[in-house]
Amino acid sequence: MTYRSVVSALSILALLAPPLSAQDAADGVAPEGAGGDVSAFDALSDAAQAAIASKQAGEPVLAENWMVAAANPLAVEAGAAVLRDGGTAADAMVAVQAVLGLVEPQSSGLGGGAFLVWYDAKSGELTTLDGRETAPMAVTPTLFQDDAGEPLGFFDAVVGGLSVGTPGTPKLMEVAHRKWGRANWGRLFDPAISLAEDGFTVSDRMATSIANDAERLGRFADTASYFIPDGTPLAAGTVLQNQDYADVLRMIAANGADAFYSGPVAADIVSAVQNAEGNPGVLAASDLAAYDVVERAPVCVPFRSADVCGMGPPSSGALTVGQILGMLNVYDLSAMSPDDPEAWRLIGDASRLAFADRGRYMADSDYVPMPTKGLVDDQYLVDRATLLDREDALPEVAPGNPGWDHASLWADDISLELPSTSHISIVDQYGNALSMTTTIENGFGSRVFVRGFLLNNELTDFSFRTHVDGVPIANRIEPGKRPRSSMSPTIVMEDGAPTLVIGSPGGSRIIGYVAQAIVAHMAWDMDIQQAVSMAHLVNRFGTYDIEEGSDLVSLEGPLTDMGFEVNIRGLNSGLHAIDIDGGLLGGADPRREGIAIGE
Numbered sequence: 001m002t003y004r005s006v007v008s009a010l011s012i013l014a015l016l017a018p019p020l021s022a023q024d025a026a027d028g029v030a031p032e033g034a035g036g037d038v039s040a041f042d043a044l045s046d047a048a049q050a051a052i053a054s055k056q057a058g059e060p061v062l063a064e065n066w067m068v069a070a071a072n073p074l075a076v077e078a079g080a081a082v083l084r085d086g087g088t089a090a091d092a093m094v095a096v097q098a099v100l101g102l103v104e105p106q107s108s109g110l111g112g113g114a115f116l117v118w119y120d121a122k123s124g125e126l127t128t129l130d131g132r133e134t135a136p137m138a139v140t141p142t143l144f145q146d147d148a149g150e151p152l153g154f155f156d157a158v159v160g161g162l163s164v165g166t167p168g169t170p171k172l173m174e175v176a177h178r179k180w181g182r183a184n185w186g187r188l189f190d191p192a193i194s195l196a197e198d199g200f201t202v203s204d205r206m207a208t209s210i211a212n213d214a215e216r217l218g219r220f221a222d223t224a225s226y227f228i229p230d231g232t233p234l235a236a237g238t239v240l241q242n243q244d245y246a247d248v249l250r251m252i253a254a255n256g257a258d259a260f261y262s263g264p265v266a267a268d269i270v271s272a273v274q275n276a277e278g279n280p281g282v283l284a285a286s287d288l289a290a291y292d293v294v295e296r297a298p299v300c301v302p303f304r305s306a307d308v309c310g311m312g313p314p315s316s317g318a319l320t321v322g323q324i325l326g327m328l329n330v331y332d333l334s335a336m337s338p339d340d341p342e343a344w345r346l347i348g349d350a351s352r353l354a355f356a357d358r359g360r361y362m363a364d365s366d367y368v369p370m371p372t373k374g375l376v377d378d379q380y381l382v383d384r385a386t387l388l389d390r391e392d393a394l395p396e397v398a399p400g401n402p403g404w405d406h407a408s409l410w411a412d413d414i415s416l417e418l419p420s421t422s423h424i425s426i427v428d429q430y431g432n433a434l435s436m437t438t439t440i441e442n443g444f445g446s447r448v449f450v451r452g453f454l455l456n457n458e459l460t461d462f463s464f465r466t467h468v469d470g471v472p473i474a475n476r477i478e479p480g481k482r483p484r485s486s487m488s489p490t491i492v493m494e495d496g497a498p499t500l501v502i503g504s505p506g507g508s509r510i511i512g513y514v515a516q517a518i519v520a521h522m523a524w525d526m527d528i529q530q531a532v533s534m535a536h537l538v539n540r541f542g543t544y545d546i547e548e549g550s551d552l553v554s555l556e557g558p559l560t561d562m563g564f565e566v567n568i569r570g571l572n573s574g575l576h577a578i579d580i581d582g583g584l585l586g587g588a589d590p591r592r593e594g595i596a597i598g599e
C-alpha cells in the first residue's frame, strides 16, 4: 500500500461524515466530517478557499514568509491578516484564539487554559508558557467523590460549577503578547469583535457538536438560550451573533486581561460557578485575582537527527511523546513501511510503556516530586526499549524505575480525558515559531456559559480518587494545583533551528497522534499533509485503537495475532502542522475544518 492510498482513503472518509458511534457518543465527541465543507465558509478569502482545495487534494499549502494553521478558517484568516501586516506569531495567536472562542466555542476560549511553546528567532531560544487552569483554593480531596467516598460518574462531575478551574487563556494571551508581540494589543481583537457583532456562520462541526450535546447544554438557561434558541439546536449555516462576547473582548482590548480576572466579568464567572444549578463549584474571586501564567523550560528528547521539544509538567505531553520516540529511536523505523505490523508493534508497545510511566509519575511538579529528567534520560529509554526486542506484544506492561532526585512512591493514576480542544501552529516572517494547544477540556467544557463564553471543566483532568490502598496518586486534586494534561504542543529543532511545528486535540490520544505524525514525517518521509492525514493507530495502555474506515484496518489481524487487543473506532485528531524546510509547508487535519494559510 502506498502513502497516497492511505491518504486518499482518509480524505474520502472525512467527506462522508460517518454516523456517531456509541463510543464516541459516550465520549461526547463530535463525529468526524465537515473536513473541507466549503458551503459554511462561502465568505472566505481566495487564500482560504485555495487552502481548503489543497487540503481536499491531500497537498500541503506552500509559503515563503509566514504561515498559520488552526481549526477554523475564520480564525486562520484573522491570524493571516495579522501576519500579513507584519505582526508576530504571538500577535497572530491572540487574533486566532479570540476568533476560535467564538466560532469553535466547544473546544477552547476565554474560559479555558492553554500551553504554548515559543521559538524566538532573535535569541535562538525555546521556551514554554503554562496557562493551565488551577484548582480553586477551596477544593478538598473529596471534590469528585460521593458521600461514600466513591468517585462520581464522569459527566456528573463535568457538568456544572464543580469542575471549573481558574481560566488561564486570557492571561496567556496577554503574557505572550507582552513578551513577543509588536502589534497593537487592542486591534488584535477587531476580527473577533466584528464577527461576534455582525454574525458568523455556524459551521457543520459546531452544529453537530451542539446537536449531540443538546441535553447537557439544555440544563442551564444562559447556555440553552445561546446554543438551543427556542428549544432547537443551532443549525449549520445559521448566522449567529454574540454581543456579550464582543463586549468582553472590548473590555480586554481596552484594559488587558485584568478586565477578565477582576471586576464585573470575574464576578459573573464566580457567581455562575457557585450558583450552577445542581452542581455548584468553589471557584472564588480570589482565585481569579491570584492567577498567573508560568514560564517553564521545554522538555526536549532526541529523535533521529532532531530534538523533539514541548511542554513539560503539568502536561504529560512532551514527556510521554518523548518517551515513545526515545524508545523507537533504538529501532530503525525508516526501514519499515507504514503498513508493516512490526512497526506498529514497536509503536504500540513503546506507547504502552510510556503510558505506564505517565500514570504513575506525571502530574504538576510544583506540587509533587517528579522524576522529570529521569523519565527522558537517554539510558533509561534505551533500557526500556530493550523490552521491545521481541516478536509479540508485551504480555504485561508496568511502570519503570526512572532515576529520581529524591525518592517517592506513587500509585497509578485513575483519570479520564475526553476530547475537545484545538491546536494552533504559526510561523511569522521574523522566523519565530509558536505551537499552542488550547482547551476547555470536554466538548463545551462545564456547559456553564457566562457573558458569551463557556467555562472549562479542566478539574476533571485530576484523578477522582486521591489514594490507592493508602498510597497517594500524584495527580490528586489539591488547592492551587494544575491538573495533569496530555496536550503536546511541539516544536522539533534541528541544528538550533525549528523544523516542524505541530500539535493536536484528542484527550490523552493527543500523545499518540503527535508521536505518530512525527514518525510519519521524519522516519517515513511523508510530506506534512500526508503525515497529518494518515490513518491513526493509538495505544494508551489499553486497547490498540485503529481508525475506522482507513486502509490500516488491515492491521487488525496481524496485531491481534501478536497479542494486542485491537479496537476499530473513529479517531478524531485535529493536527495542525507547519514543516519548515527552506520554505513553509502547512498541513491541516482532514478530520476537522481547519486550514493552513501562508504567503
Ligand code: GLU
Pocket: 417, 418, 419, 420, 421, 439, 440, 441, 442, 458, 461, 484, 485, 486, 487, 504, 505, 506, 507, 508, 510
Ligand atoms: N483536557 C485535556 C488535556 O489537557 C485535553 C482534552 C482534549 O484534548 O480533548 O489533556
